[in-house]
Amino acid sequence: MSIRKRTWEDKDGNEKSAWVVDYIDTKGKRRLKTFAKKKDADSFSATAKVEVREGTHVADSASATIKAAGAFWIATAEATGLERSTVDQYRQHLNLHIGPLIGDTLLSKLTVPAIRDFEDKLRETGRSTAMVRKVLVSLGSLLADAQERGLVVRNAVREKSRARQKGKNRRQERRQKSRLKVGVDIPTRDEIKAIVGALEGRWRPLVLTAIFAGLRASELRGLRWLDVDLDKREIHIHQRADRFNDIGRPKSEAGERTVPIPPIVVNALKEWQLAYSRPIIGRDDDNKPIRDDVKAAHLVFANGSGNVENLANIINRGLIPVQIKAGVTVETEGVDEDGKPLPTAKYTGMHALRHFYASWCINRSQDGGLGLPPKVVQERLGHSSIVMTMDVYGHLFPRGDDADELAAAERSLLG
Known part of the structure; x- marks a missing residue:
């Protein structure tokens, strides 16, 4: 793998220059990639050298567009027997959100900064925080399928700082979505x-x-x-x-x-x-x-x-x-x-x-409910985790610190 400077004159006689990375890819094919700055050529050369050695490098010319990879992704979802509703949702995310904004982008060009830019575009065009999160999950699944097919090396969605971003998205969703209210969302x-x-x-x-x-x-x-x-x-x-x-x-x-x-x-x-x-x-x-x-x-x-x-x-x-x-x-x-x-x-x-x-299961017996503990409520509702149950219905559980209960606890402690 070598880096050399190339100079030439344009049609007006002005001297131009660029830096060319010359290398052999994992399939034994010679590749040339041009950069305006030497530091960019050096950075690419260092990364490509490792990827070629590990057998994971994909050249831009061998990479597919996100739209093309999306077609493979949908085909995989159908072939593996996912529910029609799930496949239909994937197709909607691809056709309505991913395709119109970045469908023509090469997979090899999809970096973490590009993902952040995609997020910004989704929000700027009116998508809710919840929808942005769902679309990014679908894009990550699309890239995972493309990785297995050898169309791309990196899954930029999953490289992004997931823990910090996940917490941020959840906080934003909570701000947008108010708690369920009895008499408004829950019948009395x-x-x-x-x-x-x-x-x-x-x-x-x-x-x-x-x-x-x-x-x-x-x-x-x-x-x-x-x-x-x-x-x-x-x-x-x-x-x-x-x-x-x-x-x-x-x-x-x-x-x-x-x-x-x-x-x-x-x-x-x-x-x-x-x-x-x-x-x-x-x-x-x-x-x-x-x-x-x-x-x-x-x-x-x-x-x-x-x-x-x-x-x-x-x-x-x-x-x-x-x-x-x-x-x-x-x-x-x-x-x-x-x-x-x-x-x-x-x-x-x-x-x-x-x-x-859910509220009937949670409410105390003196209030006409069953007074069940959170874990039992989760099992009755068929939630996959107690976090889901508490996120949706946690505010309905009795606090156990009302005036009568506080007085009883005081008497029990002090006699």
């Missing part, structure tokens, strides 16, 4: 009482299970009779239905869990099982439908055809109407024929019921 006890009193028909067992078992909407939609033990009063979570209605295992190992259910849910499920809408498998000579027997593998909350129920149907035909019936509403700017404000449902997503379940 009175609101839940009103909803339970208004429930009827096919949505009653589903909504009751969401309220008193805390299952995610995907877990409710993928729940089988096989996984419901009414005698032991518990539900076993072994699968879920994604947003494409495809059945698969929970995303994390912690998602597979057993959740106890109270009598109100047990009774509702027993009634629902007796009135279970069995799928039509044919018709008899009189053209009357022949329905399949109730089998353990059938979905508990299937649609009329025995398939996965659509989430929009659960919300628009179940959750929202029952809130309006129960009076759990907020006023809107719209008015009816008589000029009266048109109310709309206060909570628009199933996750509000999961939030209530």
Whole structure:
């Protein structure tokens, strides 16, 4: 490997100079790389010498663009059987965020400073802190795939000071995202009482299970009779239905869990099982439908055809109407024929019921809750770590230092 100075005259007769690094790459091919300054040539030469010796060097001319590497990355994700929703998210990150800003950049040019510049561009163009973090995780995964293919040596995303940056991002996210509030994000006890009193028909067992078992909407939609033990009063979570209605295992190992259910849910499920809408498998000579027997593998909350129920149907035909019936509403700017404000449902997503379940698990028994410790709450919710549980619901746990408890502790200590 050598460094030499090259001089020449331009078309106007002015003398120009540059520094050229002449070397043989890992494949035995001669490479020339030109620099305006000798210190840059020296720096590249020192780095390339080590990379060539270790067999990891990739020349710029042999490097691919980020957009091209992204296509390989998506293909790998599909080939390894990742969930459609995950692959779809990867594709969105590539097409909407990574590609438009740095898609034409060579992988070999993607340094730590270039990553910081990419971060700045993401924020300047209106992406939230949370979205910036997600896109960078995807870019790091893309570069890891490119490394395995020999398209790039460095993964600049993972070289960046991860611990410091991670803490900084989390602090920024906490500033932007306020704590969950009872009556705003979490239904109150009175609101839940009103909803339970208004429930009827096919949505009653589903909504009751969401309220008193805390299952995610995907877990409710993928729940089988096989996984419901009414005698032991518990539900076993072994699968879920994604947003494409495809059945698969929970995303994390912690998602597979057993959740106890109270009598109100047990009774509702027993009634629902007796009135279970069995799928039509044919018709008899009189053209009357022949329905399949109730089998353990059938979905508990299937649609009329025995398939996965659509989430929009659960919300628009179940959750929202029952809130309006129960009076759990907020006023809107719209008015009816008589000029009266048109109310709309206060909570628009199933996750509000999961939030209530978490608060019910946390609240003290004297406040109508279960008073469970944090680790048990984590297990009931299927969170992968106690950190996640405490980050979302930590402020709901009793502090144990209110006036009555402080007085009792004082008496116990001092007699």
